[in-house]
Amino acid sequence: MSLMASHNPSAIPGARFMDPVVLARIGNLSLVARAVVDGFINGLHKAPYFGASVDFAEHRGYVPGDDVRRVDWRLWARTDRYYVKEYEAESNMNFSVLLDVSKSMDYGSIGITKLDYARMLTACLTNLVHHQRDRVGFVAFDSEVVEHVPPSAKHMETVLHVLDRLKAGRPGSLRAPLHKLAEHFGRRGVLVVISDFYEDPETVVDAVTPLRFRGNDLIVFHVLDPAELNFGFSNASAFEDLESGEQMPVVPEAMRKEYQSLVRAHIDALQQRFSEVRVDYTLLDTSQPLDHALFRFLTSREKRMRLR
């Protein structure tokens, strides 16, 4: 019914914010991405402007090593000097999603794991970008790079295929794989990092910011399960860390408030530090519909594009 509603946007306005659990049942990422993105685009009054631009920006003096083809010959003819034309953006930009597939992502208290949610999000974003004729790529990492699909206009299907067979299995670490990837993304583009960021805010920012050094636009999605946010457990139990396997006895009601404040402080710190380094940060709750997340993301992107 949700799927039907997504094809008929006039029926129930809220129905296009589809339940991620329902989407997870669809199973086919391609179909999911199309359903969400189509519904999303149809419902949006203003078309998205996703980074692709051919507008002239400025002239710059030629320096040896610049492509001779980019020299403005007309200007040379007038001024007898070599200038190179600079544009606002590449017309076909690279778009890559960096997905954390560490063991902690394999957790879900409401029928969908964070990894599934992130997978659908990746599929949606990839589908959206592919519609813009941009190149899509994909990287999965835990403590090292697990999967790598280089950005290409033809890699949409490959990305979806890789996403489909992803499994979380090992403990994760942000710094090593992201620093390695930062050197890899030589061409400017848009990079999306999706993770649960179970590390110190300083460590997280330190691991992520090198991705911006080559001029990439960096977008960070922080995916958390409602249980991780609210800590709504009732019985005293032994809690086992998914990554380290360590156990400890926990009485949830006795420590819920402290836990919530610690998580809140962690999120606030991430938000603060990312805004300081001009990285878009969005917290995603897996109980929230996917296009709701997309909407929030794209509107914030649009605002930033306007600011430029």
Added chain:
Amino acid sequence: MSFLTPLFFVALAGLAIPVLIHLIQREKKQVVRFPSLMFVQRIPYRSVRRRRIHNWLLLMVRMAALALIVAAFARPFLERDEVTAAAGEGAREVVVLLDRSYSLGYADRWERARAAAYDAINGLGGGDRGSVVLFDSGAEIALRSAAAGERQPLTAAVAAAGGPTAAATRYAPALKVAGSILAESPLPRREVILISDFQRAGWRGEEGAQLPAGTTVTPVPITTGGEVANAAVTGVSFARSTFSSQERVAVTAVVVNRGTRPLAGGQLALEIGGRAIQTERLEVDANSSTSITFAPVTLTAEPMRGTVRAGADALAADNVFHFVLTPAQPVRVLVLDRAGGGGNALYLMRALAIGEAPRFEAIVRPPAAVSDDDLRRVSAVLVNDVEVPAALGRRLQKFVEGGGGLFVVLGPRATWSAEVDVLPASLQAPVDRTRGDAARVGALEYTHPVFEPFRSPRSGDFAAARIYGYRAVTPTQDAQVLARFDGGAPALLERRIGTGRVLLWTSTLDLAWSDFPLKPVYLPFVHRAMRHLAAYSEPAPWLTVGQVLEASFGSGRAQPASGVVLTPSGRRVGVGVDEEGAEVLELAEQGFYELRNRAGDAVTAVVASNVDTAESDLTPMDPKEIVAAATRDDGGRAAASAAPPTPEAQERSQRLWWYLLCVGILLLAADTLISNRLSEA
């Protein structure tokens, strides 16, 4: 409490099961997998740890149930004593026995003993009752069964105890007094707190001191650690001599060093009349004794107060020894013999002249020459086979009635007037035993003072004397036959008249009718007979604290009892009257007691009083010995325990397991209820 099958307690290891269920099983069952414990670990651990045990009540109930069931299988039973003790919970009747013998004067023992008594009183509970008994050789109840709620009378009784007395320690009287107090007590628990220095000398075995069953005895030893230094003068002896018609006495003192170090450089002083007249050097090895003889002292007619003093040490009371020196008092005897050279009192006179202690002063008078003055001066009259006229007989009767002694020796000439009723027998014809076997003296009354020294074997053989003749006599009703001849005829008879005595020897005391004077028993027999008749007793130069002082002490025969006694501490006390009507005073102080006449202006006698030197031996004993003897089960109880209990009684004492099992099962039921509630919640 004991157990029939204590091996079942191994099952107590099962108590670990509920703990394991709570601590291990529950946690393993509910493991929550969580992405990261990064934040959980930052929360202080205490809030987690103290809730490890999920439900304390449940755990306790389970463990209690298991423990009770295991205990039930171990079959507990109460022993008889424990049953009694368990029934005896409640208020206590406490008797504080405080030793105040003079050995407590050693160093600071008395202060410590009193402090211990105060502690014991302060330890009494609200419902308890307490008594204070002060004891030395006797026991005095200072306060009987006072409620412990008001401690003031009890502490006041201890405070009023003053200090150590001069008496020795005896535990038995104190324990008997405590036993009587406890026996009258209605309170369920009885306790005796015995505060003493526990001298070995104070306990002479069991002595019948038995406390009521179930009484607890708590000994509080007041002893001094380390070396004990104590010298004591344990006694004096006198060597009398006569020098130029004056009697002199050489005093020899015995000094015992009971310490573990030799006593050197000390001085032993002899004081007469309160003044030191001689001083001798005193050196005694450790744990040994020495005797020191002073130069002779010339005696006066009046009693002289003597004291031997041996320096000073931690226990001063036994360093002093008092005595009274009195001139030897002779026994004056009037011998009635025939006038002229016909007398036959040669052997008698020789026998009387030999006496030393006592000395006999014999004067010989014919019956006609006896004066009243003679009778006043002597304490005994010996009538040696003479005719006694009626007038003399009456005077002699009066003399005897006034306390004098009369020894009548019969023979062929002895006649007495029938008017005078003084003899223990009526005289009859002589019996001639010169033909055939001579008569022998047998069947002696050895319990009589006259024959008492001959009681033991080989102490004199009266049968060796051959008696060739004696007077047949018929004893009067109030006469006692002390010796008989082998034919059964009385040989020696005694009769009491008034306060005096009359002895009648039915044969002669010379060689006329017998060879008795030639036999070894003759001399002691005559001496014993005269001492007995003269009621002679050696004056004791000293008495010991605790002994009874008779009012007639030292005043000689027939002296009227004095009314006032001046104690060494200067108190004037009246003399009490004992059950027999004699006036007595128990010596309680060390020093000289003066007996005065009723007006109190003349000293009639002086008595030296010394401490019991056995008390100066400070060797302690094990208090357990007294405790064991005093609290031993009595015979009835022992007999009861010896008899095997009936099966019903045995079952009753072992029924405890049944209750334990019931409670255990009830707890298990409660455990089920609680678990259900919890699981529903």
